[in-house]
Each structure stands twice: as C-alpha cells, then as structure tokens.
Amino acid sequence: MSLYYDAVSILTAPSSAGGSFKSRIYNARNLKATPAQVFALIIETSKWDILLKEVIEKADFLHLEPKLTPLLALLLVHDHLIAKKGIAAPSAHPLRQAIERHKTRLKAEFVKARVRRRCASIEELKAVVLREKGVDTVSEALYPRWVRINNVRTTLDDQLQSTFAGYQKVTSLSALAGDERKIYLDEHIPDLVAIPPGIDLTSTPAYKNGEIILQDKASCVPAYLLLGDAATKWDGDLIDGCAAPGNKTTHLASLLHSKSRVSKAKLPAVYSMDASATRAKTLQKMVTLAGADKIVTVLQGQDFLALDPSESRFKNVAGLLLDPSCSGSGIVGREDVPKLALPGVKGGSGNSQGKKRKRGRQEPEPRPDSDPDQPLETEEEAPHQKIDVDRLIKLSNVQACIVEHALSFPSAERVTYSTCSIHVLENESVVSRILASDVAKSGGWRIMRRDEQPEGLKKWRHRGIRTDVVPVPNAADKQPEANPIVNLTDEEIEACVRCWAGDDEGTGGFFVAGFVRDCTRVESISGKNGKHASDASHRNSTVAPDDSESDDSEEEWGGFSD
C-alpha cells in the first residue's frame, strides 16, 4: 500500500524540491516502494486520468470514503481497473476495501466509458483516451526503459536467456506499447535493449549485481562514439573527466571488455573523476557495482581542469570523454510532474489531495544508476534555476575550457564532448569555438566526420543544427553573445549527433560531437604539438569499424589482472 502513499507524496511534494520529476522519484529517500514502481504507477495513471476521473465521478462514491483523497482514488482505481495484478495491497487493507466496496459501480462505469468510445478492447480504449488527451502514443506516451548490458559482468546472450527469458522480441519501439514482456534490440548502440517502461527490473538479480544498467539511449552515444566498433582493440588509456554518477565510465569499461577476451595483454586504464566529492562517491559505488573497478581509477573530488596533462601517468591517455555540467534542457521529464485530472467529490468531502500521511520510514539507499544522468544533477543543472542566456553563456564558457583542456593531452587522439542540453549555445557553438581554438589548431584536431563514426551512429538521422529550435528566454536582449556563433561547415554540422525528446526514438534531448587528431593537418602546422600529434596518431588507427572483429580475434588480450 505504501506504493500509493509514495506516489501521492511525490505528486504533492513542493515544486521547490528540485531535479527532474523522474530524478525526484529515484532520489527520494523516503520511499518504501521501489522508485520504478512509483514512477510506473504515476505515468500509467497519467495516461488514463481523464477516463478514470469520469468513471470515479459517475460511480459517485468518494463522499462515502473519507480515507480516499481524489488523488489516492485515481491511483487506486487505476490499478483496480487496469493493472494486471489489481491493487498492490492485501485484500484486508482499508484503502483497498474502500475501492472494492464500489467495485460493481466502478466496473459498470468503466464498461460504459469504453462503450461510449466504441472500443472493443482495453488497448483500443487506451489509444482513444491518449488521443483525447492529445498525446501521440509513440512519442510521448512511450518513453521506453533503456537497459544497457554490462559486458564486464555478462553478455547480451546471457541476459536474453536469463533476465529477459520469455520476453517477445519486437522490431520497433512502438511495439513496446502495453505492459507485456517485450524487448527491442537497439539498432544504433550495441548491447542496448528497450523494454516497456512499466516493467520494473530493479528487483532482478541482474540489476542488483550490476549486470544490467538502466541508461538512456542518448547517454550511451559518447562512449560508443569514442571507442567505436572495435572497442575491444582499443589500447590507449582513457579519461572520463566529468564522470559522476558514472554511466559513461561504466559504459567505457563495458565496451573495452568482452567475456571472450583471453588473458594475455593488460586492459587500458580508465581515469574517472568528478569535481564534486559527494558525487564522486556515487561514481565509485557505481564503478564497483559494475565490476569496472579493476580498470577504472576514480579520482574523487578531482577538478579535470586541474589535471596536468604532462603527468607521466597520463602519457598513454589516448581517449577522453567529456560530459560536463550543462543546462540539462534536454532532460525528459524536467518540470514534468504529470498533472493528473482529478475527480471532483460530490457533497464536498474534506479529504484534500495535499494532506500527507505521517510515516516513520527507513531511508532506502538509492542505486547510483537508477536514473541515468538525470538524478544526480549538478547545482547548475537544477531545473528550478531559470534557464536564461546568461547562465548558458557561463556554462558554455566552462564547457569549451574543459574540452580544450582535453585536447592538450599529449597522446590524445580522440575526444568526445556531450551535453544533455538542446541549446545551440552549449552545443554546436561550443564545438565551433573549440575548433577555432589555438589548442585545436596547433594540435591538428578536427571533428570526427559522420563517415568515420561507428556503424550504428552513421545510421543515426538527427544531426547538428545552426539555430535553436526552442528559443532561449531573454536571449533577444543580450546581443551579441546571445546569438550563438556556429562557424561550422556542412560536413561539421553533419558530424554532430543530436537526440531530441518527444520524437519516436524514445530518447531525451542530447548532443554529442567527437574530435580526432588529424596527423596530416598537424604536419602542415609548424612548431608545437606536432610531435605529440604524430605520437598519438598511430595508436588506435585500428579503432575504426572493423568487420573482422570477432570473439576469435581477441586472443592477444590479457583480460583482467588483479
């Protein structure tokens, strides 16, 4: 029963609580039910709210049940009428009884509501209700649960035969509609699958053991772009400069790893850091849980900008992943607490929806990856802070600095830059500034073209833009900084990877660009950094997509050594 009270407490929490709606659930320390259950209940109820309101009002029983607030009633009636297992509470529980006392009326009104809409099945009814609500069933109603398979601990095949045994394979995201056990194997990112959002994996052994990681598809692009299709052959060390809570670090480890790697050679080292000591603790936890601690060294509370690229331990760093703080404007669910249509109470009962029940509860330990990217926002990313152009300009200055610092690592040959922002000012404009910087020019850096990207990403259709799709508030007053300068060629724009929330790809808004060192450029530039660039240029030249990559081709690898 705590599930319903948990959902009410989330929905009625003050808006100043901060964080995206989803992140607030996953970060809430006072929930008894699992965050996934609470999230699914709220989202599923929000899809049906107008119909449930109609049914409850016509059944006209709220004034008879003082324990039921309109919000509680909506959530409970959802499960009573629609959820496969009914209300998640023992049959003697007073709230369950408060609903079941009226089950005949509720059932009758539900059937009438369906007949009025001329629907033969519940699925049909769901689609009609969503249309009434003006929701596109594929884009908004269906935001799948993305699940990344962690190759450090398991394989996709193992998971298909264990955690996902009995799941029906489907070939499109839209086919995941409903609550049935279906699975979609992603066509762009290796070892990524999607399942219906209502399915809770948090109690599975695979989740608890770090074999699977819940991570939005868009957030999987940077590590894949950095290491490419032949990631198991990558032999330079890596840095994840802005790493907490650790989704991309553990993704790097997963890509580098393959269960079939035969122990001979040493795996590359990954230095993973976060300037926030608190967030770095979560990073360490997630790295350990994912089994990546054998290759990942977490530098807790380390400011990436304070790293000295000439330090000897970084001499073999060939790839750097930078995912710095951003406005978070692409995060799905930001300020998106579903506004549920609540039933009215005839006869004016005093049970208000905001009334909170006092509960003494143990605080559950949140899982670090429970809401990839989203739960552990930086101070800068807190949504209650207004997104305005001044803030974007500040963020973009730091973003550019961070990537330029990455380009100065002597053996670096690939760098990725990513944000979960939709603004040109933080994305294409930052790329444009980076490419124009001295460090990029003298180091021979250029953008990683679309035709050089891993196979899955070559196929990805959303590419860079030059002008904001969603205008930035008060940008018009701030000339000229508010007008982002995007001095990129068409080829460079095409090289930028964009993801958009609300389309049929099921991702949040995201931006990624890769930079590579081009030794021909550096040779044409006299003086500094030329040697570094050519040092770097040979190492991972084999990292380009390689069709011959197979389990058999990995005997030279040494696997993990303790």
Ligand SMILES: C[S@@+](CC[C@H](N)C(=O)[O-])C[C@H]1O[C@@H](n2cnc3c(N)ncnc32)[C@H](O)[C@@H]1O
């Ligand atoms: C968007 S989050 C990173 C998410 C992470 N890449 C993941 O996939 O789980 C940005 C992080 O960068 C960190 N950060 C910001 N500036 C930094 C800096 N100069 N050095 C190190 N970390 C920094 C913030 O504390 C924050 O945790």
